[in-house]
Amino acid sequence: MSHPVANRRTFGRGRWSAAELAERKRRQGLRVSVVLPARDEEKTIGSIVERLVSDLVDAVPLIDELVVVDSDSTDATYAVAAAAGARVHRASEIAPELGSRPGKGEAMWKSLFVTEGDILVFMDADLVEWETDFVVNLVGPFLEDRGIDLVKGFYERPLILGDGSALAAGRVTELVARPVIALQWPELSGLVQPLAGEWAIRRSWFAELSVPTGYAVELAALVDTAAAHGAAAIAQVDLGRREHGHQGLHDLGVMATQILAMARDRAGRATERPETVHLRQFAIRDEEPVALDRFVPVDERPPAVSVAGYRSRETAEHPC
Numbered sequence: 123m124s125h126p127v128a129n130r131r132t133f134g135r136g137r138w139s140a141a142e143l144a145e146r147k148r149r150q151g152l153r154v155s156v157v158l159p160a161r162d163e164e165k166t167i168g169s170i171v172e173r174l175v176s177d178l179v180d181a182v183p184l185i186d187e188l189v190v191v192d193s194d195s196t197d198a199t200y201a202v203a204a205a206a207g208a209r210v211h212r213a214s215e216i217a218p219e220l221g222s223r224p225g226k227g228e229a230m231w232k233s234l235f236v237t238e239g240d241i242l243v244f245m246d247a248d249l250v251e252w253e254t255d256f257v258v259n260l261v262g263p264f265l266e267d268r269g270i271d272l273v274k275g276f277y278e279r280p281l282i283l284g285d286g287s288a289l290a291a292g293r294v295t296e297l298v299a300r301p302v303i304a305l306q307w308p309e310l311s312g313l314v315q316p317l318a319g320e321w322a323i324r325r326s327w328f329a330e331l332s333v334p335t336g337y338a339v340e341l342a343a344l345v346d347t348a349a350a351h352g353a354a355a356i357a358q359v360d361l362g363r364r365e366h367g368h369q370g371l372h373d374l375g376v377m378a379t380q381i382l383a384m385a386r387d388r389a390g391r392a393t394e395r396p397e398t399v400h401l402r403q404f405a406i407r408d409e410e411p412v413a414l415d416r417f418v419p420v421d422e423r424p425p426a427v428s429v430a431g432y433r434s435r436e437t438a439e440h441p442c
């Protein structure tokens with residue numbers, strides 16, 4: 123049985139122009155922050171930042187601040203992003219009194235402490251095929267409907283092999299996220315790309331969420347938004363086509379572990395919330411299986427609004 127994807131607030135492409143949204147945003151007094159969490163993305167981050175600055179800062183003032191959060195990179199990500207025109211922060215140097223953890227979710231949570239926008243737009247920093255109107259489309263629904271808290275992007279996503287042929291991409295999406303959604307949160311099953319790194323959220327709502335420090339940040343935000351405000355508070359928008367870097371299978375095992383740990387926690391089946399999970403994977407060396415042990419971080423940051431440093435910062439910026 124097939125279901126139309128439009129069983130929730132689904133928006134097509136090209137509904138808004140950047141100029142029209144910039145004007146609506148100005149009239150509504152909203153500010154937009156684009157945040158790119160980046161770990162070792164020196165090859166792609168420069169062109170992503172340059173194109174965003176050119177189209178959506180200089181040509182049309184849609185983006186109010188463009189921030190790269192450097193997530194423990196060991197390459198030149200910081201310097202390349204700064205030279206291209208982004209404001210760059212090292213995740214470990216943001217609110218250092220709160221300590222530092224590895225992970226993408228950590229970089230996104232820390233971004234709350236260095237940004238001011240009312241709408242936070244997140245994008246992966248390893249995109250190789252994408253359009254700057256991703257940001258336009260992710261912002262649009264918020265300006266149309268005050269009941270929307272989170273906007274998720276979806277797209278066609280080929281996985282291009284070395285020989286030029288293409289496979290369907292999204293291994294964790296298909297083998298972990300969709301089955302978990304089907305079992306626990308069928309109300310989210312209309313989301314075409316539940317793990318997409320291109321999504322946007324109201325800052326006031328993101329600051330109320332407990333945020334997994336690793337790759338479970340996306341699914342946790344969806345589950346928690348639907349639990350608190352109903353699935354109707356989530357919109358999705360067609361972004362066209364997107365191609366990005368791909369991780370190997372063992373590294374995707376880490377992502378899957380983080381997502382499953384979060385799902386067990388949110389489903390109320392966790393007896394405790396551990397800091398790490400011992401994941402044992404295997405490689406074949408000299409025709410023998412060799413155990414590869416990894417301790418996968420599955421911890422979470424508390425809602426930023428519960429952190430004194432965040433509260434005092436918000437009060438200073440928005441005194442009532």
Ligand SMILES: O=c1ccn([C@@H]2O[C@H](COP(=O)(O)OP(=O)(O)O[C@H]3O[C@H](CO)[C@@H](O)[C@H](O)[C@H]3O)[C@@H](O)[C@H]2O)c(=O)[nH]1
Pocket residue numbers: 158159160161162163193224225226227229245246247248316317318319320337338339340341366367368369377
């Ligand atoms: O510790 C980390 C790991 C990754 N990243 C950045 O996060 C983005 C996405 O990371 P990537 O490893 O490319 O993720 P994918 O394998 O593509 O995973 C997809 O699925 C994940 C789970 O939902 C999402 O977090 C990703 O955004 C989404 O692209 C990139 O800019 C990375 O540089 C960090 O900032 N810190």
Ligand SMILES: O=C(O)[C@H](O)COP(=O)(O)O
Pocket residue numbers: 281290291292293294295296317318367368369374
């Ligand atoms: O969404 C996913 O499942 C992960 O990003 C992995 O995607 P890939 O299989 O296309 O690398």
